Amino acid sequence: MTDIEVRTASADDFEAMRDLFAAAMMFDASPDELSRQIFEPERALVAVDGDQIVGTTKALTRDLSLPGAVVPAAHVTGVGVRATHRRRGILSQLMTRQLREVPEPIAVLWASEPGIYGRFGYGAAAWAVNFEADLHRVGPPAVRTRPGELGEISVDDALMTLPALLRAVQDQRAGVSGRSELRWQQHLQDKPDDRNGRTARHILVHRDETGTVDGYALWRGKMNWGPAGPVNEVLVEELVAPEFSAYKVLWQHLLTMDLSAKLGYGYGAVDEPIMQLVTTPTALDRRVSESLWLRVTDVPGALRQRRYAVPIDLVLEVTDDLIESNNGRFQLTGDDALVSCERTDSPADLSLSVGELGAAYLGGRKLAEFATTGRVTEHTPGAINRATAAFTWPLAPVSLEVF
Ligand SMILES: CC(C)(COP(=O)(O)OP(=O)(O)OC[C@H]1O[C@@H](n2cnc3c(N)ncnc32)[C@H](O)[C@@H]1OP(=O)(O)O)[C@@H](O)C(=O)NCCC(=O)NCCS
Structure with a gap:
């Protein structure tokens, strides 16, 4: 390890860090101006071997909801070590220094592999329930909607409307990360190259009696034809509705999409109310895995x-x-x-x-x-x-x- 030095990153390290992380996770990094603007080099560490970056980690400045509070939490991401330099203690060096330096009293991350972070004092603090719903069996009760109650909005309108709803959900549940304006822009980007055969993103909103948006869903479709006809997929990326009336209508709409056989959603809570909304909860086909790891x-x-x-x-x-x-x-x-x-x-x-x-x-x-x-x-x-x-x-x- 004597040849490896860990130092704070600089703005000039952006591309090398991005490419190293992409290679470690096995995807091709594409240019993204928003990622550069969001980059906080003073909160990132790099491990260098000579003039080559061989390891990276970043701590993002974001807030997180806790039981009874919303506070800053270091959001750790971009953790990667060059394949040629694995298992030489580089991750351990990066993690140790990062945890000793972050100013926030807690750090959180999503782990690619659950075996990695326990040794550094992280504990799995939240579960994600992944739903692979069989739409022919699940049986959501019928809900009558009013004209204008459901609609789609543009990204520009979404940027004005959706942040307040996410903030409201932070007051209801712990574990929800806040988004700055730039982060919302990044979240709502919809690059055709990233769609993998799915449609463009729909920004579906629910409006209350006064016309105020009180819930939304971000979703895409995917066309599929089986031997017996259409078996399309509905892929729900996010559903945020602090009011149950909105939550119910949004889910009912998505669970009854025409020509569709399957609905996928990866961010359910273990007590997600959707389980009370359907007649056959087993047809939601739930799989539970660790989501947020938290380090005090x-x-x-x-x-x-x-x-x-x-x-x-x-x-x-x-x-x-x-x-x-x-x-x-x-x-x-x-x-x-x-x-x-x-x-x-x-x-x-x-x-x-x-x-x-x-x-x-x-x-x-x-x-x-x-x-x-x-x-x-x-x-x-x-x-x-x-x-x-x-x-x-x-x-x-x-x-x-x-x-
Ligand atoms: C995972 C990764 C960061 C590990 O880096 P590394 O420098 O090889 O890790 P270290 O040498 O510091 O290993 C520290 C310990 O973690 C263990 N470990 C490393 N990678 C692990 C993995 N994927 N699963 C379980 N344990 C792992 C090591 O065995 C070692 O254990 P030990 O102290 O008991 O010997 C690196 O292999 C990598 O970049 N992988 C691909 C990208 C990735 O998974 N990133 C994490 C994103 S959340």
């Missing part, structure tokens, strides 16, 4: 910035192999409105590592789940039950996009 980089800072479902007053003993200042005992006192978290010498009620803390942090996984395997240890009887009740949040977290 500052234990008291992180514990202070979320809220707790029921009052909690416990001492947590935390261990962290990478960030020394996270080790120790912390008195956590709080509820759904006020929180304090301070270092203490008092004896611990329960002990755990930052990995379990990260997994439970968004309220979707239970500390009790980790107690069954000895990863959380109870020292005071009842502490696990009380901590589990306080950390868990009523609705499951969900991450609505791979970043």
Whole structure:
């Protein structure tokens, strides 16, 4: 490792970093001016071997919804190591430095492989439910819509209308990442080269009685003909509707698309209300996988910035192999409105590592789940039950996009 140096990136590294990451993930990078504008070199690290970049990682400045709050969280992405330089500890060097340097108390990422990030103290904090719905069997109940209730809008109109709805959903569920104006522009780009045989993107909106847009879906179609006729596919990229009335109409519309046999959606929550909307939930054909991985980089800072479902007053003993200042005992006192978290010498009620803390942090996984395997240890009887009740949040977290 003596020949490998890790340094902060500069604006000039943009192309080399983009090409390295694309090669690592096995796709061809295409020029994209918005990506360049969004690039934050001061928050990116590169590993260099001589004058060649051989490893990259980036931390994006974005906010994230938590139980009871929306806060800045380092969104880690662009992690790649040149194939010729794998398994020499470059990723470990990049991750360690990045986690020690990010100013936010938490970092989040989507992992290409679940085996990679646990060793760096990340915990899988949210699940993504992938639906492959059989539209001939699923049976959404009929919904009568009013004229003008559903429509399609342009990208320009979407840029004005949709951000407020995403922000409203952040107040309902943890795990939802915010988007700046530039990021919205990038999200709504629709380059023909990226469509892979699917149609252009439809921006479907629902309007309430006053004509105000209160929900939207981004979707594409794909034409398919089977031996017995049309078996088109409906591919839903995003559906955001803080009002249930809008949510119901949008899903009903998509689940009953003519000529279609299948609907795919990859960003469902484990308690996604769509399961209550259909007569045959098994025909939604659900597959669950890890979505957002979360790393606590500052234990008291992180514990202070979320809220707790029921009052909690416990001492947590935390261990962290990478960030020394996270080790120790912390008195956590709080509820759904006020929180304090301070270092203490008092004896611990329960002990755990930052990995379990990260997994439970968004309220979707239970500390009790980790107690069954000895990863959380109870020292005071009842502490696990009380901590589990306080950390868990009523609705499951969900991450609505791979970043
Ligand atoms: C995954 C990748 C970043 C690993 O980089 P690397 O420099 O080879 O990793 P390191 O040498 O620092 O390995 C650190 C540890 O992680 C393990 N590891 C590395 N890649 C892994 C993988 N894909 N799955 C599981 N474990 C992995 C190593 O075995 C090593 O374990 P050890 O410490 O017990 O020996 C690199 O192989 C790569 O770029 N792959 C393709 C792109 C990709 O998957 N990027 C991640 C996007 S989320």
